[in-house]
Amino acid sequence: MTLDPGRLGESKADLAERLRTLRNQADRTQVWLARRCNMSQTKLSNIETGRITPGIVDVLLILRALGVSSQVETDVASLARLANTEWQDKRSSWRRGLETRQAELAGLEGEATTLRYFLPAMVTGLLATPEYIRASLAHSPVKTSKTVAKKLERQSVLHDNTKQFIFLLTEQAVRWAVVPSAAMSVQIDHLISMSRLPHVRIGVIPPGAVVGRGPMNTFTVYDQRLATVETFTGRIVFQDARDIAEHLEVFAMYERHARFDDAARALFTEWADACRS
Numbered sequence: 001m002t003l004d005p006g007r008l009g010e011s012k013a014d015l016a017e018r019l020r021t022l023r024n025q026a027d028r029t030q031v032w033l034a035r036r037c038n039m040s041q042t043k044l045s046n047i048e049t050g051r052i053t054p055g056i057v058d059v060l061l062i063l064r065a066l067g068v069s070s071q072v073e074t075d076v077a078s079l080a081r082l083a084n085t086e087w088q089d090k091r092s093s094w095r096r097g098l099e100t101r102q103a104e105l106a107g108l109e110g111e112a113t114t115l116r117y118f119l120p121a122m123v124t125g126l127l128a129t130p131e132y133i134r135a136s137l138a139h140s141p142v143k144t145s146k147t148v149a150k151k152l153e154r155q156s157v158l159h160d161n162t163k164q165f166i167f168l169l170t171e172q173a174v175r176w177a178v179v180p181s182a183a184m185s186v187q188i189d190h191l192i193s194m195s196r197l198p199h200v201r202i203g204v205i206p207p208g209a210v211v212g213r214g215p216m217n218t219f220t221v222y223d224q225r226l227a228t229v230e231t232f233t234g235r236i237v238f239q240d241a242r243d244i245a246e247h248l249e250v251f252a253m254y255e256r257h258a259r260f261d262d263a264a265r266a267l268f269t270e271w272a273d274a275c276r277s
Contacts, residue, residue, distance in 0.1 A: 011079060011082040011083045012050055012053050012083045013050050014079060014083075015050075015053070015054075015059075015076070015079050015080055015082075015083045016047065016048055016049060016050035017050075018076055018079060019047060019048055019054075019059070019062055019076070020048040020049075022062075022063070022066055022068060022072070022076070023048070023062075023066060026066045026067070028066065030044050030045060030048070033062065033065055033066070036065040037058070037061040037062055037065050038061075039058065039061075044062075047062075053083050053084060053239075054080065055080075055084065055239075055240070055241065056077060056080050056081060056084070056240055056241060056242065057241070059076060059077060059080040060073070060077065063076055063077070080240075081240045081242070081243075084238070084239040084240040084243075085236060085237065085238055085239070085240065085243070086236070086237040086239075087234060087235075087236055087237075088234050088235050088236075088237065089233060089234035090233055090234050092234075093234075094140065094141060094142050097142070097146070097147075098137070098140060098142060098144060098146075098147040099146040099147045099149075099150045101147075102147060102150035102151055102153075102154060103150065105154065106150075106153075106154050106157070108222050108226070109154065109157045109163075109222075110157065111222070112163070112222040112223050113162070113163055113164065113223055114163070114164045114166075114223055115163065115164070115165050115166070115220065115221070115222055115223075116166045116168075116220065116221040116248070116251050117165070117166070117167045117168065117218075117219075117220050118168050118215070118218060118219050118220075118250075118251055118254060119167060119168065119169045119170070119173045119218055120169075120170045120172065120173055120215030120216075120217070120218060121170075121172060121173055121176065121215075121218060122136065122173055122176055122178065122218075123169070123173060123174070123178075123187065123191070124167070124218075125151040125154065125155075126154060126155055126157070126158060126165075126167075127167060127190065127191060127194055127202070128151070128187065128190075129183070129186055129187050129190050130148065130152060131179050131183045131186070131187075132178055132179055132183065132187045133148050133151050133152065134148055135178045135179045135183075136178055158194065158197060158200055159197070160199075161198070161199050163199060164199050164201075165199065165200045165201065166201045166203070166251075166255070167200070167201070167202045167203065168203045168204075168205065168251065168254050168255060168258050169191075169202070169203070169204050169205070170204070170205050170215055171204065171205070171206070171207050171267075171271075174188060174191065174204060174267075174268065174271060175188075175271055181275040181276070182275070182276070184272075184275045185272045185273075185275035185276045188268050188271055188272035188275065189268075189272050191268050192265050192268045192269065192272075195260075195261070195264060195265060195268075201260055202260070202264060203255060203258030203259060203260045203264055204258060204259055204264045204267055204268070205254060205257050205258050205259075206257075206258075206259055206267060209257045211253075211254065211257050213250065213253060215254075217229055217230060217231065218230040219247055219251075221244065221247050221248055221251060224241075224244055224245075224248065225239070225244065226238070226239055226244065227243060227244045227247040229247075
């Protein structure tokens with residue numbers, strides 16, 4: 001299935017209309033279909049009117065109860081996957097204010113219990129020093145002072161011992177010179193400090209590690225319910241269980257190649273010393 005960002009908004013309405021049409025074509029009532037799918041009529045009504053977006057499992061239950069053809073099932077399941085994907089472009093974030101995006105991220109972090117971050121290019125704001133954060137936002141065409149403050153405020157979540165944070169970084173992510181060398185040494189030292197928090201694991205894929213799958217992009221997985229992928233022009237939010245499962249699988253593969261604890265801190269110390277020298 002080709003992902004067309006322009007279709008993401010309309011796909012939810014398309015899915016609702018398609019499911020409603022298929023039920024009517026099968027000459028079945030909502031009451032009958034809801035019972036066959038073991039869901040409430042209210043939920044089915046909300047699905048058919050687009051008030052809620054059903055997951056793939058619910059869509060397949062509905063399609064199989066209606067006895068549609070395998071081709072129709074494939075087409076509608078693809079539409080459901082698209083409906084469970086959201087595109088958030090950076091221009092919209094700039095218009096709304098980057099600090100609004102920080103509030104949204106804080107909400108996701110507040111709701112999740114286990115958070116996994118794969119960082120192939122740069123350090124995430126949760127682990128960044130103020131100078132690093134300011135420099136990373138220098139390209140933004142809007143004022144960033146409030147955003148910097150919000151990013152620093154978000155870092156308090158790392159001290160919530162009811163959560164588990166796992167950060168995986170490549171060597172490039174750690175050493176990419178966002179700020180001058182002296183400030184980079186402070187940034188890397190900060191990673192060492194944060195890695196000592198009991199519920200924060202910071203791993204690094206060491207130089208020379210043979211990893212068959214390339215680090216395509218930054219992504220974050222919140223529990224097992226949502227994954228976000230960062231691009232230059234925006235971010236994609238996946239809620240389809242298959243997309244989330246694949247990102248968890250990729251994360252686990254990289255995690256097996258990473259060094260943690262003292263082994264990771266030894267590399268960080270070496271790279272911080274190189275910046276100081």
